[in-house]
Amino acid sequence: xxxxYRISGLARLFCGMMAIVLAAGAASAGSxxxxxxxxxIGVYAHVxxxxxxxxxxxxxxxxxxxxxxxxxxxxxGGHPVVEFGPEQLDPDAVLADDDGRISxxxxxxxxxxxxxxxAIYRNQQSAVIFDNVGFSDVDDMKFDRNGRLVxxxxxxxxxxxxxxxxxxxxxxxxxxxxxxxxxDNRIFIALNDGTIRxxxxxxxxxxxxxxxxxxxxxxxxxxxxxxxxxxxxxxALSGSTLWRFTPNxxxxxxxxxxxxxxxxxxxxxxxxxxxLYVSDFPGNRILRISRGNGD
Numbered sequence: 001x002x003x004x005y006r007i008s009g010l011a012r013l014f015c016g017m018m019a020i021v022l023a024a025g026a027a028s029a030g031s032x033x034x035x036x037x038x039x040x041i042g043v044y045a046h047v048x049x050x051x052x053x054x055x056x057x058x059x060x061x062x063x064x065x066x067x068x069x070x071x072x073x074x075x076x077g078g079h080p081v082v083e084f085g086p087e088q089l090d091p092d093a094v095l096a097d098d099d100g101r102i103s104x105x106x107x108x109x110x111x112x113x114x115x116x117x118x119a120i121y122r123n124q125q126s127a128v129i130f131d132n133v134g135f136s137d138v139d140d141m142k143f144d145r146n147g148r149l150v151x152x153x154x155x156x157x158x159x160x161x162x163x164x165x166x167x168x169x170x171x172x173x174x175x176x177x178x179x180x181x182x183x184d185n186r187i188f189i190a191l192n193d194g195t196i197r198x199x200x201x202x203x204x205x206x207x208x209x210x211x212x213x214x215x216x217x218x219x220x221x222x223x224x225x226x227x228x229x230x231x232x233x234x235x236a237l238s239g240s241t242l243w244r245f246t247p248n249x250x251x252x253x254x255x256x257x258x259x260x261x262x263x264x265x266x267x268x269x270x271x272x273x274x275x276l277y278v279s280d281f282p283g284n285r286i287l288r289i290s291r292g293n294g295d
Contacts, residue, residue, distance in 0.1 A: 040289070042287070047286060050261070050285070051093075051262070051281065054267075055096060057098045064093055084124060094109055095141045101163065112151065114136070139175070152172075152179050158172065174191045186200055209245070218239045240257055241253055
């Protein structure tokens, strides 16, 4: 499959006009991004400096931080919000490892920072899993449908591990800020050049999915799971604008006025309730987007 969906100049102009219209509202404390009809948004939890997000099977949400701090754990439903585990080095990338595939312990959470990938266990003790094996910084990580860990490095490289030391799966034209994996184990990766590219499970290029999006590492993606009214579309937070891409290539703006965090740091993930969650680093909060009545 070789899809290339370019955001048109007219659409980008529309987004820019909407951003100007919403600027005054966005500047006020506690304001929320605006969504098109059919979508609802609210604050799920308040948390300091949230970056990448990952849900555990039990509904807990792990939240990365920008640098040199403890990550957070948010209980199901948005509370309690607590710091979790000891301090980590640049713990912006997190991934729940409920089955212990990489950490060797059930209900652990993986934390990426610099040349280290660590695990924090249920008892909040931590251990280094990989260190100085070739990657320089973990930008984002996911499990594929076979339980393989796939993560992006700022080299720019994408690595994979089934439990042992990771190996390079493929290289990318520029640094990645986000990745998502579909049911066929195709890897969608958002890059600093403003493109979303697809690679197959073996790391072979399968086309450019979209181009003309935000650069400067302000591009984040999540794949709908076919539930909660989100379909199996790809959702992309490009700068301050949230887009929806249909399978046939139609790109639609569904929200504006979002705030992104430090480079590669914004989290965009679907939760067990099938809502879409977004980290708002400047606002120190996690936002929840739902369809219809918000259920």
